[in-house]
Amino acid sequence: MKTKDFYFDLPEELIAQKPLEKRDQSRLLVLDKKTGEMDHTYFYNILDFLKEGDCIVVNDTRVLPARLIGEKEGTGGKIEFLLLKRKELDTWETLVKPGKKAKVGSRFVFGDGLLQAEVIDIAEEGNRIIKFHYDGVFEELLDQLGKMPLPPYITETLEDNERYQTVYSKNQGSAAAPTAGLHFTEELLEKIKQKGVKIVYITLHVGLGTFRPVKVEDIESHKMHAEYYIIGKEAADTINATKAQGGKVIAVGTTSCRTLESAAIETSKIKEGSGWTDIFIYPGYQFKIVDSLITNFHLPESTLIMLVSALSEKDMIMKAYETAVKERYRFFSFGDAMFIK
Structure with a gap:
């Protein structure tokens, strides 16, 4: 299957700012x-499509304010760090602009010295490994x-x-929001519970790889980025x-979809636990856990539109x-x- 099979023409003015x-x-x-039948309504009517005995599974990750603007020690040159992945307590993999200023051994300051950073290594794709120095609590x-x-x-x-956080966000660690959850309000979640629909909380820390374009012609050759997930016992038991x-x-x-399917690879049942997943779901994939999906509208030729095409039929999704x-x-x-649905 070709990447170009998932192209559609999107006018720029339809990208919500x-x-x-x-x-x-x-x-x-x-x-x-x-x-393939379609209905048009508003999100607050999602209740009409949920039944007692169903469960909705949400990702309670919380987005880090991960963009840090600082300056190089000694020269004052401006630098931007984007925190990608925590390696150890005070050590992070980061994306740096401009990268040429961030050689191993370079030091940087943020907030008049409240936070300091040193480049200690260079990772794959040119990302920098940064060691932070500070007094107090990093978060x-x-x-x-x-x-x-x-x-x-x-x-x-x-x-x-807070508008780039879900109302149930809890566990800090994401570089991007799980945006399908942005539509829920506290009141709507309460109405869902009252209808007899269970709400299950799991965690997947979203990485910037979620925005990485598919650069290969055949989608089977694309390699997904790895992301860290956590599923508790109560969540696993409720889903099963x-x-x-x-x-x-x-x-x-x-x-949430990728997390559930990753946790069920071996047994077709959800197991509690944590780990890294790089599952790539595209048409032909047989879902083990997920029956329905609430999602936003995604980029043309992205791994996300490929995933939603797997749950239905590609032609139906492209028509939608x-x-x-x-x-x-x-x-x-x-x-x-x-x-x-």
Whole structure:
């Protein structure tokens, strides 16, 4: 299967630059994955498509304010670090701009010296391994000095950083938000519970690789980035019980979907535990756990549109995307939503 098979023409003005005032007011395209039938509604009506005995699985990761703007010690030259992955307590793999300023041994300061950093190694793809030095609590300093790492296609400034977090975000560690969850409000989650639908929390720390384009012609040759996930015992037991009792498991976002399918590779049941996953889901994949998916609209030729095409049929998904463009749905992180039922 070719990467170009997942291309569609997306007008730039449909890329949402800001979140809506109310999270659940976004539009919702509902796609029947068997028939291809489509309905158009609003996200607050997601309740109409959930049944007692179902469970929805959300990713409770929290985005780090991972962009740090500082200067080189001695010269004052401006530098930008983007935290990608924690290696040890105070050691991080980072993306640096401009990279030529960040040679091994170089030192940098942030916030008038509140935080200091030294380049101790160079990793693959030119990423820098950074050792931080500071007094106090690193996460508190990061909240004070860091900026939200918005995706490259969002060019406007975000006024409220919490709008790039889900209302249930809890475990810090992501470089990007699990954006399908941005549509939920506390009130909507409570209504879902009242309907007898269980809400299950798992964690997958989203890496910047989620934005990495597919550069190979044949999608089977693409290698996914690895991301760290955690599934607790209560979550695993609830999901397995839902499947056993005939309920649907509804993943909120591609991150939740990939986590569930990774944890069920060996037994077709969810096991508690943690680890790294680099699962690549594309058409032909046989789902073991996920029955339905709540997701945003994704980039053309991305691994994300390939994943949603695996849950339905590629032609149905591409037709749904054409319809979304025609109906002027908003795309990507702050855009509208799709429910593949």
